[in-house]
Amino acid sequence: MSEVISSADFQSKVLEAPGKVLVDFFATWCGPCRMLAPVLDEVAAENAAVKVYKVDIDQSPDVAARYGVTSVPTLVVFVDGQVVNQTVGAQPKQNILALLNA
Amino acid sequence: MDLNTSGDALAREPETVDLAVIGAGPAGMTAALYGARSGLTTLLFERLSPGGQCATTEHLENYPGYSDSTSGFDLAMKMHAQASAFGVRTVTEEVTSVDLSVTPNLIATPFGSYRARTVIVATGATPAQLGLPHEDELRGRGVSYCATCDGNFFRGRDVAVIGGGDTAVADVIYLARICRKVYLVHRRDKLRATAIYHERLRQLDNVELCWDSVAEELVVEDGRVAGVRLRNVKTDEGRVLDVAAVFIAVGMRPNTAFLAGDLELDQSGYVIADEMGRTAMPNVFAAGDVRVKELRQVVTAVADGANAATAAADYLDWRK
Numbered sequence A: 001m002s003e004v005i006s007s008a009d010f011q012s013k014v015l016e017a018p019g020k021v022l023v024d025f026f027a028t029w030c031g032p033c034r035m036l037a038p039v040l041d042e043v044a045a046e047n048a049a050v051k052v053y054k055v056d057i058d059q060s061p062d063v064a065a066r067y068g069v070t071s072v073p074t075l076v077v078f079v080d081g082q083v084v085n086q087t088v089g090a091q092p093k094q095n096i097l098a099l100l101n102a
Numbered sequence B: 001m002d003l004n005t006s007g008d009a010l011a012r013e014p015e016t017v018d019l020a021v022i023g024a025g026p027a028g029m030t031a032a033l034y035g036a037r038s039g040l041t042t043l044l045f046e047r048l049s050p051g052g053q054c055a056t057t058e059h060l061e062n063y064p065g066y067s068d069s070t071s072g073f074d075l076a077m078k079m080h081a082q083a084s085a086f087g088v089r090t091v092t093e094e095v096t097s098v099d100l101s102v103t104p105n106l107i108a109t110p111f112g113s114y115r116a117r118t119v120i121v122a123t124g125a126t127p128a129q130l131g132l133p134h135e136d137e138l139r140g141r142g143v144s145y146c147a148t149c150d151g152n153f154f155r156g157r158d159v160a161v162i163g164g165g166d167t168a169v170a171d172v173i174y175l176a177r178i179c180r181k182v183y184l185v186h187r188r189d190k191l192r193a194t195a196i197y198h199e200r201l202r203q204l205d206n207v208e209l210c211w212d213s214v215a216e217e218l219v220v221e222d223g224r225v226a227g228v229r230l231r232n233v234k235t236d237e238g239r240v241l242d243v244a245a246v247f248i249a250v251g252m253r254p255n256t257a258f259l260a261g262d263l264e265l266d267q268s269g270y271v272i273a274d275e276m277g278r279t280a281m282p283n284v285f286a287a288g289d290v291r292v293k294e295l296r297q298v299v300t301a302v303a304d305g306a307n308a309a310t311a312a313a314d315y316l317d318w319r320k
Ligand SMILES: Cc1cc2nc3c(=O)[nH]c(=O)nc-3n(C[C@H](O)[C@H](O)[C@H](O)COP(=O)(O)OP(=O)(O)OC[C@H]3O[C@@H](n4cnc5c(N)ncnc54)[C@H](O)[C@@H]3O)c2cc1C
Pocket: B022, B023, B024, B025, B026, B027, B028, B045, B046, B047, B048, B049, B050, B051, B052, B053, B054, B056, B057, B059, B060, B061, B062, B063, B093, B094, B095, B096, B122, B123, B124, B125, B126, B255, B258, B287, B288, B289, B290, B296, B297, B298, B299, B301
């Protein structure tokens, strides 16, 4: 399963990380988040060049608020710490890959 | 950098199986279980996690034999483990098209193609959109189809729910606990929701019912929902509700777009099939919420799955 990171880790693991990082803002009680989880795990397993992390919005509301998250799951793609793409809702693998490739 | 979009499946000749089940909700998981258990080589296609709508249901109160201590998610995971134990192989790919005119049928995903002697369509349904301008772009910016997922972001704010069935009323009851005020917007002058919900609704003093009203436009400020414009269908009067979020619960839409005219659908898009799941094509079956029927529940979905797999096995026997 993709690693859940805290607000404290966000700076080093996402904002200061070189290359592509996909962040899944999720909640433990959110059904669609559970539906998305194995799809993200597959994407992570098959694409070593992309780091995939999860942010629990209840544990890290500050990070969620910073990115204007008002729906879970929200996926945000960072390249060299900059937001380049984002989407909401559970989606199949080809959509996630398209989001990463855009 | 190009990401790995080509799985192994693209490189090889499509493999042929006895049964392809499309969709791993309760109907598809049960169909796959029955299929594999009767000796059919079975592939189960799922675009997300197995479980379907059932996995997103917190408390399943009406599945016989299970008390409310079992969540829909847990039940779905058990169904999947059980099917897997009988040899069902799950393919986590979305079926984007089928060709039912060739034998064996051809099933395509963005990552490859597969052939199957029999097909069971069990793709279920997803929440319908209202069709308002900018509804899509505002998803995640105040437009939501899941009150229990997103309600918390609007704690202490005013919100609106559009709809009049069980889901809409359950959403209102849930949201009334966390939001300041909840409007329920319904196009008729009475609710379709089950009676027990009416009583719970009446006890809430921060809920306002907007009868005979349709949502016509989302009011947008700074790229987010700031309100919704209503029109009263009887008086033609307009009104704007200043709300931070609009929760849309106007029913479900069957996931049948990928069939693209290959199977006969009713006017709402449900697959026309009998109780055994038989469609007009002798080797193609439909099971669960995607099929024309009166009651769409977990218990009817699993029953459909068992029927359809039995009909598929019968078809293969008869062909031998
Ligand atoms: C909020 C909510 C609460 C509910 N509460 C209850 C309840 O208390 N009791 C009850 O009995 N029922 C309840 N239901 C209804 C019940 O969940 C459904 O009737 C049941 O899940 C239908 O099962 P299904 O297998 O037919 O379809 P679904 O559960 O919709 O599963 C279909 C599956 O197919 C997949 N799929 C779709 N298209 C494709 C494709 N092209 N390729 C690959 N995969 C695809 C989907 O991702 C999904 O996993 C509830 C539903 C909701 C939404």
